[in-house]
Amino acid sequence: MGGLAAAGGTAICTSATLGQEQASHAGHAAPAGATTQDPMPAMGHGAMMTVGDVDSAANGFDPTDMLTDWETGTVSTLPDGRTLRTFEMRAEDREIEIAPGIKFPAWTYNGRVPGPALRAKEGERLRIVFRNYASHPHSIHFHGIHAARMDGVPGAGMVDPGDEFIYEFDAKPFGCHLYHCHAMPLRRHIHKGMYGAFVIDPDPERRPEHVDVARSRLLGTPENAGWQELVMVMNAFDTNFDAENEFYAVNTVAHAFMKRPIRIVKGKPVRIYLVNVIEFDPINSFHLHANFFDYYDQGTTLTPTLNRRSHHPVPGTARHSRIHLRRA
């Protein structure tokens, strides 16, 4: 791995400033044909763009903020000395704006789409308190390894409106997983917005052969602080219910990062946790302009499974984990 890493491309632009602070951008509701003052002219899509801007304040979530917004829950210690990590999750119906001017009657976890990006450490005991304030029965079905009775499918952890269920299992295996509602009809429950990223960091003590890599992936370590981590949930919305998507996005809002590029620090490696929950399509792609990346399928390894220029994750089942962006 090259020590120096940087990224650029469709959604990512290099900058010396830190983090995801608000970047000022012209070009919202720009007059037809007008070119905007993009910092990177090459990424301009000209007039091929949605018109206007989404009201993130009214939505209660912002696609840019969600890139770095990890939900780590509350931590306590069990009698046997193990760490217990508790997440509070609730289902609720909410109308959200998924593209400028377009309202979608969503079903959400914690009022946002995608739901909170849950993050834990390998080997921890996880407890997810799930309350259903929505109008339909819902569940949380975690990908990963757990007991069948915690699977969140009909007959095991399905929660009626007004009810509560506690999912409890060990965090394993480490990697980039996802969760979604498994109530029937599954397709509708997913594309209405009930999904999110579920990341389990490797425990360096259990990975002596790649202890440095493991430490770099463990949230809260100094090594991890040397990385810029972004969580991206590729999703889409079928607004007219014809089993075809009208809007595609990363973190819900279509074209959000075309209008407001993701800002990263030059020279600092980037790791992307990428989840694909797009319904109806057999395959979708992810690529970076003018960059190669290391690819860790499912994130369950500490060495790359591929070096790619672009990748085509399969929706729903496939989610791929960790992308290390290197300067090409």
Add this chain to the structure above:
Amino acid sequence: MNETLPRAAIRAAKTNLVWLALPLIAFAIAVAWILSADPLSGFRNGAPPIENLTFERTVLDDSGLRLLVRAGGSEPMTVAQVQVDDAYWQFTQDPSGPIARGRAAWLNLPFPWMLGEAHAVKVVTNTGATFVHDIAVAVPTPQATTGQLRLQALVGIIVGIVPVAVGLMFYPVLRGVGRDGMAFLLSLTIGLLGFLLVDASAEALELAGEAAAIFQGPVMVVLAGLGSFLLLIAIGRRSGAPAGLALSTYIALGIGLHNLGEGLAIGAAFAAGSAGLGTFLVLGFALHNVTEGIGIAAPILKKRPSIWTFIGLTLLAGGPAVIGMWLGSLATSAQWSALALAVGAGAILQVIIEVGAYLMRQSERGRDVFLTPPVLAGLATGAAFMFVTAALVNI
């Protein structure tokens, strides 16, 4: 006595006024109550509003695409985004803001359309409902330039005026026909008009189907057709049944109105690029319309009209095709073409009735004349000729 009478009359008129106002006031109260008390709120079940969007005109030019859309929702509609070929495009709306029911707005997109290729425009409203409009063949929309107008006038002349003139030129030959020949020619006219009636009605109804719901297309077509039929009958019969030149004029008028609708339809198709108006097609229309001239000539075979009469009849029957071409390619929507065709169909029905009545008077055999060989042959020939030549123009 003389003073009381008007007073009584005034009182009676006042009473009448009260009786007239009473139901209106009652209705106004009912409306006010429904609006304020909202007794129908129980029906509100959270369903999204009904939305409907009709694409009335599409203009393709150097600045991109322009679409005239008419809203037909239960509430004002908001166009949120516009896709072309599955990609979102920047657009401006004129006038901007929600489009009220029955109102229209232009959507302007700086889309680099490709000549001769197909594009699909999809409008997404704020509720996520979508409305699709296919541009079958992208061609520049005709502009109102002198050259364009001249070209369209030429097409209008070829399909409208030339065939009528050619048909009328058979006049000297036809003058010599006997009574059976006359019956044949008049029934030939009825046959071809019968074809036009069916053709125009069908086309009007088809176009009416494309128009926005607020125009109530099919009902509008039937009412406009019947209205023009009754109006023309009333005008034509104000001093007896029309005969001779008057009848010829009505035939020319009916055919002219039909040609106006036809011109609108051809012009609109021309503008939309969906009908490449090839030479073959234009000639087909011309041949198709030749019998119209013969039909116009039939009632005046025993008169001696001046040359100006012939010119006037030709322009009345064929001229509207030119006007139709202009309006159709520059500024029309489906409902106006449907309306013109419906009015034309009504006019044709009037002419069929009048020519039939004239035929009966000519023969002195009353209704039985329709069962004589020359009339049956004429009806069949007229309709068949139109049908066969129509095959040339229906692609």
